[in-house]
Amino acid sequence: MTPAIGRVVRVFGRPEPARIFVRPPSVLPVLTALATVILVTITSPAAAHHVGSYVPQDNAVTTNFKQIKFSVQAKRFDVASQLFESGAVRAAMRAQASTLPAGLEDGTRAALRASDGPEVERRLMIFFAALARDLALEADRQLGEPGGTPESRAATGRKFLEAIWRYYNLVDFAVAMRDSKSSVAVRLAFDEAEGYVKPAAGGAPPDDPAKARQPIQRIVQVLSTLIETSSTSARRSS
Numbered sequence: 001m002t003p004a005i006g007r008v009v010r011v012f013g014r015p016e017p018a019r020i021f022v023r024p025p026s027v028l029p030v031l032t033a034l035a036t037v038i039l040v041t042i043t044s045p046a047a048a049h050h051v052g053s054y055v056p057q058d059n060a061v062t063t064n065f066k067q068i069k070f071s072v073q074a075k076r077f078d079v080a081s082q083l084f085e086s087g088a089v090r091a092a093m094r095a096q097a098s099t100l101p102a103g104l105e106d107g108t109r110a111a112l113r114a115s116d117g118p119e120v121e122r123r124l125m126i127f128f129a130a131l132a133r134d135l136a137l138e139a140d141r142q143l144g145e146p147g148g149t150p151e152s153r154a155a156t157g158r159k160f161l162e163a164i165w166r167y168y169n170l171v172d173f174a175v176a177m178r179d180s181k182s183s184v185a186v187r188l189a190f191d192e193a194e195g196y197v198k199p200a201a202g203g204a205p206p207d208d209p210a211k212a213r214q215p216i217q218r219i220v221q222v223l224s225t226l227i228e229t230s231s232t233s234a235r236r237s238s
Helices: 003-013 027-043 060-073 077-086 088-095 104-113 117-143 150-178 180-197 209-237
Strands: none
Touching: 060 077, 060 088, 060 117, 060 150, 077 088, 077 104, 088 104, 088 117, 104 117, 117 150, 117 209, 150 180, 150 209, 180 209
């Protein structure tokens, strides 16, 4: 596993040390209301607009993203800023800084302080697209390693596809609004890759799970281009 992915696992799998933040009393009812909305969204089948069989469980990063997202939608940028500053999304941005566009964390903070919802959405889209891209890179590397049984290679492919979809699914709508071709390309590549690693008829292992590498490489290419063009657009508009 590459150092970058290792950092993702450590940040995602372990909560940060407790921090103390003093919130104005008026924020608490908003957080309570947002928690209800987030719970409905997480548990609603319609919310999982994925193309495969994966419905990934939330972790600290995806939960924090949803909290920030719904705070922004509710125009509570003060709440969103607090959630960002103390949450797992910012911690993951810092851990992954070497693989992210320069200034992504500072730009997200500035957009929140400026109450600029579209810019917050753009920067979070870039971040989660980068997480998905890095996982796809690691999936391609591991599936390309020699040795291993078809069962173990298929299991590796399924594990990575679930992780990729966990993060990309959060921002697919934002991607589609800006670049529908990229959204379609990622979905089609994901479907193709999934077909190569899921069990065959009767539960038999796939013939050659390594065939999933080609569509996974397309995911890397599409997301890399999306990140670059979106980052360039953000710099031009700043």
